Structures are given as structure tokens and as C-alpha cells.
Amino acid sequence: MLLESYRLEIFNNECMPGAMTVQCFAHLDQDVSDALPFLNAELGGQTYIKDPPSVTFQLQGKLLTVHGRKIAVNALKDEAEARKIVEWLKREVNDAWERRDTITPRYEGLPRPQLIHILKCLPRTNCRECGEPTCMVFAARVAEGAKGSDDCPALTPAAKADLEAYLKPFAIDGDGIPW
Template identity: 50%
Template sequence: MLIQKWEREILKSKCNPMQEGVHCIIHVDADLSDVIPYLNAELGGDFCSDNPPYVTFKIHGKLLTVHPHKIAINAIKDEQEANKIANWIVRQINEIWENKDNIEPTYDVPKKPQPLEVLKILPKTNCRKCNCPTCMVFATMVCQGVKGVDDCPELSLDKKKELEKYLKASILGRDKKVSFSD
């Protein structure tokens, strides 16, 4: 087991002590630097770096960041929720470390899709058949995940495949695996 012992520290917002919600720091007895790219690969990090090493997950409006010697969790409702998330991430780290020989580690995170890149693939006729006033508006909605490739009836099969490939390589194509209820 990578993490044998850990301690939870609950903090109130320094800027506004009256603010609802708490922050939680989990202090661990292990160096987590080496497990970070494995966590990123398995759980799908939103931000990740090797120097300094960290990985951040955005989930249900919270930010959870794994640093080499601590784990920070922001905007938690209460201590009960802090306990649930702390137990979850410690369990994930230990399980992923045990299974690391079967995981390809990476510090890469998928990029956000760009409306201009999507627009390049669209017919650019502004025909409005997708119920958008222009192809640019449609492209923006695609990047937000509101519209999909099937919503433009004017896309040829080749262009549809091209757009699908582009979106699959972006953050939209990722199957988010982080769920505190796991």
C-alpha cells in the first residue's frame, strides 16, 4: 500500500469565515509524485503537470488536487462529505498504485475543443437547419457539448467522421471516470 497513514485537516475560508462549506487537506505519509501520472491516466485529470508534480480533478463543482505530500479538496459541504471524498481518493491512489504495471502513465490532458476548428469542418452556409442562426453559433454549441454532429443535416459523411474524430480527441470525448460515489 502506498498510503499507510493519513490525516485530515478541515479549514474554513480565510477570506470569509462566515462562508458556508469547508476546504480539506489530507496529509499523507507517502510521496505521491510517482503515482500522479497513473492517477491522471486512470481517472482523467483536468490539469496535470510533472514539474511541479500534481493532478487536479474537477468533479461536481469541487477541485481535488493531488500533490506529492498532500491532497487538497475545495468547496466541500461539510465534514461528512470531506470524509467520504478523503476515503475515496486514498482508496483510489492505493488501488491504482497496486495496478500500475497495467496502466500507461501520462501527464497529458485532453484539450477543450475550439469553435474555430469545428467551424472549419462545417459547411459554413448558415442555412439554419440546425436551428442556429449561423454555423459559428452551432460550432460554439458543439464545443459546449450542447449540439452534436448529428444536429447538422448538411454535414457530409466524411465531414461528420472528421468532426467526430476531432471531438473524440478533445475533453468532450473523454469518459469521466471520477465519481466520489464509486
């Protein structure tokens, strides 16, 4: 096991002290730098930086960044959610490291979906049935992975298939929380 322990630090955003969400750093007791290209290959990081190594994922509207000695996560409800996500990432780091002989490391991030393309798949009626004020906002939430094709009740089966096909190469599905 590469990553065994960490210390969790929970804090509010200094720029927005009244924010309803918190952020966290998990200060890692072991250096996981060598595992990052394998983790990136497995989870499809949106941004990969080689030096110093880090990989950033955008999942369910949250940014998760893994550095050699630190994990950073934003837009958290509370400490319990922070612990769930960090524990999930810990498992993913260790799993990728254990299977590194079978994984082709990836040293670049995935391409990002184009908001306008997502919007073109939507009905553009601004019906609000998805819980968002406009189809443009819904498209932005899809692009960040917080919403998926199942969240738009007005999508025709053909439009849903088009949207899912477009999102597949970006590793964005908006379905389920992995942690």
C-alpha cells in the same frame, strides 16, 4: 499499499469567512508522487504539473488536487463529505499504483470543454427546469462536471446525444458521485 494514512485538516476560506462550504487538506504520511501519472491516466485529470508533481480533477463542481504529500479539496459541505472524498482518492491512488504495470502513465491534463459548444447543444430557452437560472449557467455547470445531459429536461434526444458525444473525450459525465 502505497497510501496508508493521512491527517485531515478542515478549514474555511479566509477570503470568504461566511462561506457555506469548507475546504480540506489531507496531509499524507506517505509520498504518492510516483503514482500521480498513473492516477492521472485512470481518472483523466484536467491539469497535470510535472515538477513538483500534482494532478487536479474537477468533479461534481469540486476541485480535487493530489500532490505528493497532500490532497486538497474545495467546496465541501462538511467534514464527513471531506472524509468520503479523501478515502475515495486514497482507494484510487492505491488501485492505480497496484495496477501501474497495466496503465500507460499520462503526464498532461485533458483538454477542457468549450462552454460555447455546450451551450449550442442546449435549447437556450432559460426555462430553469434544470434548477439553474439560465442555459449559460447550466452550460458552465456541465463544463465543471456538476451537471450532465440528464439534468436538462428540455433536451431533445438528438441534442442529448450530441452533448454526450461532445463531453465524452473530456471525461465529464455529470452522473453520479464517485465517492
